[in-house]
Amino acid sequence: MSDSGTLVEKIWQQHVVDDGDGQDLLYIDLHLIHEASSSQAFDGLRLAGRQVRRSDLTLAVEDHNVPTDTLAVTDPISREQLGALRASCAREGIELLRHGDARQGIVHVVAPELGLVQPGMTITCGDSHTSTHGAFGALALGVGTTDVEHVLATQTLALPRPRTMAVDFTGVPGAEVTAKDLMLRMLAEVGANGAHGYVIEYRGEAVRRLSMEGRMTMCNLSIEAGARAGMVAPDDTTFAYLEATPRRPTGSHWDDALAYWRTLRSDDDARFDRVLTLDVGAASRYVTWGTNPGQAVSLDGAVPDPSEFADPGQRAAAQRALHYMGLQPGTLMRDVAIDVVFIGSCTNSRIEDLRVAADVLRGRRVADGVEMLVVPGSMEIRAQAEREGLHQVFLEAGASWRFSGCSMCLGMNADRIKGASRCASTSNRNYEGRQGPRARTHLVSPAVAAATAVAGTLAAPGDLN
């Protein structure tokens, strides 16, 4: 890292507890946990006779392994995993949002919604999509279970200083181009490894115009480029969002916090280790064709021919991907027929995403033979959507309206794709087997997902009659 002040450097310096043995020991302001990566960490604590240091800076949520079609958990392994989290939270005095609670949902949706994610904070969670919280100008890092145990015990992590990267989006794309499209465009440019080891700061007018929901989508997908984290400097959009959250600072604390938050930006002369400039003025809607998120193309485009890739590794990967996906080079993306549409996940399940999808589906029907799942990111979003009547739109279109959870994003709970079915999904990973053992995933925005459900093939809303 350079000496000048980038946003991440400022936050980093504020949290260095000790720099004694070659790495910085960083204080963690908020530790988010869920049932799928914490049980072994709690076991480790117990075996060592240790306790959770700061249960008051820890929030647990049940999300990965819960059913979304019922509030009863019948799967024995899920019951065991949830039961273990409940017992650990009760023993250690940790707030837990349980399956069925009015505030339960996907951990990366719920924590910001409550107002627990604020600018300048450090946040960790045993989940790679922790990068989501960078949308607030926080440094948010995904970690493994051993690090979860370390944070539970010490509220710190020893970390090497990251390299810094600015992604400058230039130009302002059309309103139909969402944060999801911008990120798939970036991933197509840099690849699934293109930001390896960096903390990214996203900048430019196209970012400033995004809502907090859009910025969360953007930062969420940072990990898909191999980045350690993604961030957007806080601004009035951030502050307005926070002001409406239930757990924001109040009274003079709000004024003090706000004054501090306004200082949280990279200095004009701050030097980044790498700057990537992407002109998105003419950007279009993006979808993936392969088996990693970097294998993306404009919806207006076609499945690429592997021979187009100069790099032998990329060429071999493209060949493997097309074989797995059952696609032929040159096929127009709009000619790709879809069996399942999934709207959900920590990437795209927020109220704005559901509104966009409902606008497309209003007065229309999901195509014959297509199954559509709409899984709100939280029970609060579900309630909000129902207040707005969005659930009626989904149900009348023939979609399934669900409770909240990670659902079909990751093939861990009951919501899985059967066989080699093809899914248009608003989630974040199109890996082999991600949504089910042979499932074929195309990552899309909520608008494209909804239009695709109606058309039966990958489609934009404008393609519908």
Next chain:
Amino acid sequence: MQAIEAHTGRMAPLRRNDVDTDQIIPSDFCRRLTKTGFEDGLFAGWRADPDFVLNREPYASATVLVAQRNFGSGSSRETAVWALRDWGFAAVIAESFGDIFQRNAGKNALLAVALGADAVGALLDHATERPDAEITVDLLDRQVRSEVGVWDFAIEDRARWLMLNGLDEIAVTLGRDAAIRAHEAARPPWLPRTAAPTRAVPVP
């Protein structure tokens, strides 16, 4: 953590980029509460193919996995490291690693060593032509040694120190408790706290 200085063993060549942790161990195997016994999940999807490298001896009993770019990308699941370890791997050599995977590997005495593309290419060829060839990954000397070449590798000093000594990192950090307390005393008062817990409720 078990201390480790160096490992010598045979290689299994996996000539692929972007091997994500969902491939290393599919989600279904990540629902267990244990920290061991994940070998059945290792590459479970790919092992359905009888030609997959780990379905063939002597590769099936190799202890050094060699892959290409961005090995262990994606999900933070530490089960990916546990599955490799439980299968019998002591080291993974690749051109680069997913950050979280590499960090997790270091916490579990699994050597995850990045070498240049030329070195990885030479090792993949060597493992293919000479399946019985041995290779040494030396953490003490920060060096990979084989019949086809000797290469130095970089590793963070702290991660290396923890692995060489098999240290309990939490104990190390708790030794800095005074510094942690000092930081806690100076934290701004507006920072959020989570709510008090509610009583334990059984799974419905």
